Amino acid sequence: MKSERATLPDRELNDRLAASGLRFTAQRQQVLAVLLKRRDHPTAEEVFIRAKSQMPDISMATVYNCLDALTQCGLVRQVHMDRGAARYCPNMSDHSHFRCEGCGRVHDIDLASEALRPHLPRGFQVSHSEVSLHGLCADCARNSAARSSAK
Amino acid sequence: MKSERATLPDRELNDRLAASGLRFTAQRQQVLAVLLKRRDHPTAEEVFIRAKSQMPDISMATVYNCLDALTQCGLVRQVHMDRGAARYCPNMSDHSHFRCEGCGRVHDIDLASEALRPHLPRGFQVSHSEVSLHGLCADCARNSAARSSAK
DNA sequence: TTTGTATTTAGAATCATTCTAACTCTTGAC
DNA sequence: GTCAAGAGTTAGAATGATTCTAAATACAAA
Structure with missing residues (x-):
């Protein structure tokens, strides 16, 4: 479990987004910042609350969109613990x-x-x-x- | 992964339910029968459809109640794969x-x-x-x- | 500029599940 | 056997998380 840099430069975010055909936006930057600041596996709603305190106009739909975008471009993982809300984790190592x-x-x-x-079993392929x-x-x-x- | 008997006698179901302070009912018997017949990890809705074909008056709420009861008394396990509906598995071995x-x-x-x-990590206890x-x-x-x- | 596309937004819609309240069935006390 | 109390069943409403929709906005390339 190597620790990652506390703040990923915006450049890195930009490049990763671009590689998936996505744009860099202030909202995506903010959502990623929230996840990197406290790595406590928040739910989408918790991310929303924290992001909103810095960016009052952000909406829940956008938080979901941003979390999707960050997941797609490999900066964040969804974590499913209980049957409840999904959680989000910026530690991309295999853990x-x-x-x-x-x-x-x-x-x-x-x-x-x-x-x-x-x-x-023989022949099974895990993705x-x-x-x-x-x-x-x-x-x-x-x-x-x-x-x-x-x- | 030992295979269990194809049909668990009603006696066994009755005893297990009783041990958890629950009653034997036709609906619980039917829901368990559905799970034992095809061990394909159906969702609650699939169980409902199959149970309904034999017992047309059974309701979705009852299916959930029965699945809970069977889970409580240790005859069935919930399985969570995707973020979607929970699935139910009558194989109680550790797998x-x-x-x-x-x-x-x-x-x-x-x-x-x-x-x-x-x-x-040292000191963690898994339940x-x-x-x-x-x-x-x-x-x-x-x-x-x-x-x-x-x- | 213009124009096309991506993104954001609020709110509606959806899906799985739980809750509620009325009804029914069992069980145990008499 | 009768009856009250407690379980269980039922339909439908309510909830919670997430996705969808449509309109508004922001970018980026021509």
């Missing part, structure tokens, strides 16, 4: 996600989906895979252990 | 799913989520995990290879 049932946070896990390939884990993160597990031994 | 982008079928894959545990794979199944991969070499 998995863990959602803590205690604090609700989604953690990046260094488990490459590439590692699953050997388990496939994409997703691993989602649920449980207690280290902090919450410690707290819950402490709580139950205290009573 | 994963592969959705073929060619034929749309969902295949059971003998990949225990238990196998992922060693990859977790549940799900692996979903996408690509081409052996049949579709073969067909697509044949098609592209023919042209």
Whole structure:
């Protein structure tokens, strides 16, 4: 899980968009900035709220459009944890996600989906895979252990 | 991935339901029968259509209720592949799913989520995990290879 | 400039799912 | 057996996330 530069230069965004036949726009820049600032896997609605605080006229439809555009050009990934809203992640390395049932946070896990390939039946070709884990993160597990031994 | 008996006796269903404080009903029996008959991971709507052909008065709300009840008492699992409708699987062994982008079928894959545990950071406790794979199944991969070499 | 295309926007539409309230069926107490 | 209480079923309304639509706007190339 290598860390990426905190701020991706606009030039990079521009080039990536152009490579997919998409234009650089202030809204797309803003949405990407939101995702890079706090890498906490926000939902589209959370992205909307954060983006709106900087850019009050942005609309929900545009946030969805921008998230799509950024996903298309390979700067962002959609993450599906529960059955609820999709989340967005700017960490493009091959990794998995863990959602803590205690604090609700989604953690990046260094488990490459590439590692699953050997388990496939002969002849199957994987184009994409997703691993989602649920449980207690280290902090919450410690707290819950402490709580139950205290009573 | 051991195969289960094609028809689970009603007695078993009754016992499992009772163990969760639920009653045996004709609708729950019918919904389970649908899932056991064709183990093709149908959505709630597909279950509804199939159940309705045998039991014309059953409603969608009841199908959801029955699927919940069967999930609760451990006879059925929800499977989440795309962002769309949840699917239902009566294979309770620890396995994963592969959705073929060619034929749309969902295949059971003998990949225990238990196998992922060693990859977790120290202190994390997993209560549940799900692996979903996408690509081409052996049949579709073969067909697509044949098609592209023919042209 | 002009013109064509991409993008943004608000709101309507859609899809899967959950909720609600009325009705029905079971079960257990008498 | 009768009856009340609690489960379960039902249709339809409500919800939440997302996509679609149509009009307005902004760009980019000619």
